[in-house]
Amino acid sequence: MTAPVPAAALRMGTTAGRGTLLAAVLASGMVFLDSTVVNVALPRLGQDLGANVADLQWTINGYLLMLAAFVLLGGALGDRFGRRRIFLIGVVWFTAASVLCGLAQDTGWLIGARFLQGAGGALLTPGSLSVLQSSFHPDDRGRAIGAWAGLSGVSTALGPFIGGWLIDALSWRWIFFLNLPIAVLVLLAALRWVPEGRDRARRRFDVAGALLGALALAGVTYALIDAPARGFDSAEVLIAAAVGVLAAVAFVLLERRRGDAAMLPTGLFSSRLFSVLNLFTVVVYAALGGFTFFFAVYLQNVVEWSAFRTGIALLPMTLLLLVGSARAGALSGRIGPRLPLAVGPVIAAVGLLLLRGVGPGASYWRDVLPGVLLFGIGLTLVVAPLTASVLAAVQDRFSGVASGFNNAASRAGGLLAVAALPLLVGLSGAGYEQKADLTDAYRAALAWCAGLLLAGAVLALVLVHRPPREAPPSQPCHSLPAATPPR
Template identity: 45%
Template sequence: MPVHTPGPCDTGQVRSAAAPDLSLSAARKRWILAAAVLGSSLTFIDGSALGVALPAIQNDLAAGPAAVQWVSNAYLLTLGALVLIGGAAGDRFGRRRVFLIGVVLFALASIACGLAPTVELLIVGRGAQGIGAALLTPGALAVIGATFPPDERGKAFGTWAGAGALFGMIGPLVGGWLSDHADWRFIFWINVPLAVLTVVVTLRAVPESRDEDARGLDWPGALLAMTGLGALTWSLTAAPDLGWSHPAILGGLIVGVVGLAAFLWAEARERHPMMPLGLFRSRVFSGVNLLTLLLYFALGGAMFFLPFQLIRVNGWSATAAGAAMLPFAVVMGMFSGFAGRLADRFGARLSLSLGPVLAGVGLAMLGLMPDRAGYVDGPLAGMTVMAIGMTLAVGPLTAAVMGAVAPGHTGVASGVNNAVARVAGLLAIAVLGVVLSHLFANWIGGDRDPREALGAFMSGEETGGGYRNAFHRGYIGVMFVCALAALAAGIIGGLTAPKRGAQSPA
């Protein structure tokens, strides 16, 4: 087959998602994969850079612990609630079209975040970023799924994960440097030129594809999901400040549980549900999504609280804290494609059992890090082991989810799996924030309100030894909860992940 270079005439073709387009050349596939990687890099860089900048944001905008949690949670909430709609919209209206809309919206929301004068407006901007990400993230994965046949998807998704890690590698370094030497707001401006490049490559290289049988969008389901998740997350985040017996907390918990129950009830009766419950009849699909929930709960919680430990307890600069993430990005970037090829050859079960277990070991090692450790005796070993585990798991995990459904439902499947991953991060920050607050309160001395003391320490207003010790003890507890979640994910992977030679649904 001759090498085909993408041109403007290719952009209007509409492909059914019933099967990958086998007429695409290897060169064309590489351009399509590049477009998906570039779009996804918006979220990779933004998220990784923001993590190490949160202490500076908290100090600059005079935000309390709950508010700074919502800088992350607002994004995760809208992304988690709407990514299902994003996947279904791509299946119905065209994956390339929805992907492009998401890229443009993410860029505009990034500009708003960069201009935000208060933490409240920053939270609003982050929520808008989540809406854009809810369209572009499943779109990127669905474009890959519609392009590559099943025997090439493990390598393709591994390459996507590895390239994303390489993009994400610069995030913590840039975010840390900007926080130390310039302005954290520039983190959001980085997204604008990347978005422009993504749009150009996508328009020239990516053919349109959709599920010709897709009908309708489930807006009531999206509203119920957002209501339930929002109420539950707010309650868990605010409970340490207001107390578990506060009427608003009790009411929020009730609304959250009822809202999520109503979401499941509505999905069972909706003609075109955003989360078709029938997909969960597949043992592989259900098991891998449960694995995703636990693994990304562990990863999301660890990556949120680790920078506070390094900066506030270990006394590192934000730049140094960003450099601590390098082993994760280097290992993911260099070996994700190799891990995907291993899964293609030997099946996903080994990768999805061993990978999370190794990630859990790495998280436990990070929890045992001394409170005055340097780089080598601190995060290096734990971060490297965790990175190896995540590298083994990420590409095969995505391929297993896509392979567990009929080809026409790849957009919905990627949306469900992305929703699970984002909700996991959302719950991790809220739940582990409760764990940290409880342990901090048990260890802190003096007459000061522990909630005020925790906020003062995390913002850098207080640096006393008693505060350091109490936060470090809380951090250890948080990391061991993360490690246990990752180990449980490995057990589930060993029980439910597809074996070698398993066939995709017709």
């Protein structure tokens, strides 16, 4: 077995330590910022490029699909070939794809570029955190990761504010071009200060597993998005659904056969708590992804708010997450995760039901803010306890793959919601531009999302119990693009 390649033991107070932290924070900030503002840009880019509902769905889901399918593989590549190397490749790849997104002349071009951008994010996202984990001295590692979490959260909060202004003042294209100067700073800092490190023994290289996982998600997503236009009985929809299901079955059989050499060791699911928590993650993040997709479009096309005003509408939710997640994690450590994971979704569901009543001429303070606050409080009660419980449900040696899978589960939840909800509420074609059609779809979608949250609450109340060992309250496994004002 090859010994790990040692990385420099960086300290927080040194120039190299600060430079490494800067590179990781800015790189993560690019991904988080881009995720939070794309939903806000959907109405403008839809008008500019002549997009239909399916095009808007793929603009979001092409990105989410690649992140969900390949984030585990991205981490494994870093372990095998060098964390800094893969991190740098991810930065360049993500930035080049961002420029392609900004230059898009039609929806096919934009969707293809978003697929590429998601692939770059899958290399970049695990790399930014693993660089800190492997580079800093153990005494400073917690501080470095905490600083990364806080500063990345600030970039997430600023994303809608900056993005909304860019969309109104310049064009939706600038939310993608903004990544270029940030990437230059990341590359300069990483080349100057970030040490290289790898650990071939930590994670295995499972390309077949990653491809089967991607094919499973892609097949099901394609079937859901294309069913309204082609019909449920069309050959294309049936073939896509069949391919997705068969790929999912093949993925499970392959990972089971490979055992501990698999990208996702199926032995992890012998822990009932781990299985339940990931199902809970899919359900809750499906509600979150569906809500943010509809809310941003509805506020602009029906309530007639600007992109800037839409971008900051959910800012209190982001601030609650930043300020309250550590406290929610500490509470979960004292009383166990069951109560926060059961109560949080109920509070969030009440917030969504209040937001169903938002309409033309709505007042932010009277009609929007109360629902946003309740939704944010509920989400804050969920995120940190969920992360700590997922990590506590598995052995320490599987903490990396467990957090990576939970990250993928959150992305998959949002992906499936954006694919399925328009179908469920009857929104297709250019319906998002028709106020009456969009209003009916929006209210039905929020009812579905509230139902998903309540289902998650029941799941937690019945099946979630205190883990056999405590995990420290930590930064969420999932980066939260969709958990912030547009994800």
